[in-house]
Amino acid sequence: MASSQSHISDLPVAVASTSWESLRVGNQDGLKSLYSLYVDEMYRYGMAVHSNSSLVKDCIQEVFINLWKYRTNLRSDVNVKQYLFKALRNKVVKEIEKEKKHYQDFAMDEYEYLLLAESSEKKMIDEHDLSLLQRKLSTGIEALPSRQREVLRLLFFEEVSYEEVSEIMGINLRSVYTLAWKAISKLKKSIIILLFTLGLLF
Numbered sequence: 001m002a003s004s005q006s007h008i009s010d011l012p013v014a015v016a017s018t019s020w021e022s023l024r025v026g027n028q029d030g031l032k033s034l035y036s037l038y039v040d041e042m043y044r045y046g047m048a049v050h051s052n053s054s055l056v057k058d059c060i061q062e063v064f065i066n067l068w069k070y071r072t073n074l075r076s077d078v079n080v081k082q083y084l085f086k087a088l089r090n091k092v093v094k095e096i097e098k099e100k101k102h103y104q105d106f107a108m109d110e111y112e113y114l115l116l117a118e119s120s121e122k123k124m125i126d127e128h129d130l131s132l133l134q135r136k137l138s139t140g141i142e143a144l145p146s147r148q149r150e151v152l153r154l155l156f157f158e159e160v161s162y163e164e165v166s167e168i169m170g171i172n173l174r175s176v177y178t179l180a181w182k183a184i185s186k187l188k189k190s191i192i193i194l195l196f197t198l199g200l201l202f
Contacts, residue, residue, distance in 0.1 A: 012037060016080040023067065024074050031068050038081060042088050049092045059091040140187045148183035155180060 016037060022030025039060060046056035063084065067074070141149055147169075154160040154168060162180075166173045 013080075020074070020078070020080050021076065023071055024076065026071060028068070031064060031071075034067070034080065034084070035064055038084050041081070042084060045085055046088050046092055049089055050096055055095055056092060059088055059095060063087045063091055141183075144183050144186060148179050148186075151176060151179040152183045152187075 016034065019030040019033035019037065023034065024030075042060050042063070043056060046059060047053065050056060066087070141152055144152070150169065151165060154165045155162070160168065162173060162176050165176045169176070171179075
């Protein structure tokens with residue numbers, strides 16, 4: 001009885017070996033026989049490697065396509081089942097790596113796009129905010145008393161030193177400091193209010 005069971009269990013191996021040799025010499029029946037013999041086992045094994053059924057089925061198809069395509073390069077002394085399982089695993093793993101790379105590339109593209117969009121949007125907002133600040137500053141300066149306005153323009157627009165402002169305006173250095181401090185204090189209040197409005201201060 002044990003001998004009979006052993007004989008039965010050896011049948012797939014014998015069929016596989018015969019079909020393998022048939023495949024190697026260019027007989028499509030050998031390929032079909034191997035497919036019928038192992039496709040279900042390969043599918044179960046492939047699903048253990050990766051749970052994507054469609055991917056596993058595609059990989060199985062490609063394994064058999066490659067078997068036929070490269071049949072003249074196949075060795076005769078192989079464990080057919082082991083060869084097919086290894087080929088399937090390599091193919092599935094390769095596809096998984098492709099998926100990962102595709103996802104990473106896609107994610108990176110999306111990330112770069114978002115960064116670019118955010119950067120462009122931020123630049124537009126920054127430019128808009130800067131324009132508002134410049135207009136507000138200009139308006140604020142024009143609203144200052146004439147002497148304070150003159151001091152600021154000399155100091156910050158003409159880049160004249162305090163000492164030079166003192167000489168130009170004919171006032172002492174202490175007065176220059178006082179006028180500048182008063183002007184800046186008034187402008188600061190207006191600018192701070194604008195910054196809060198723009199959400200640039202927390």
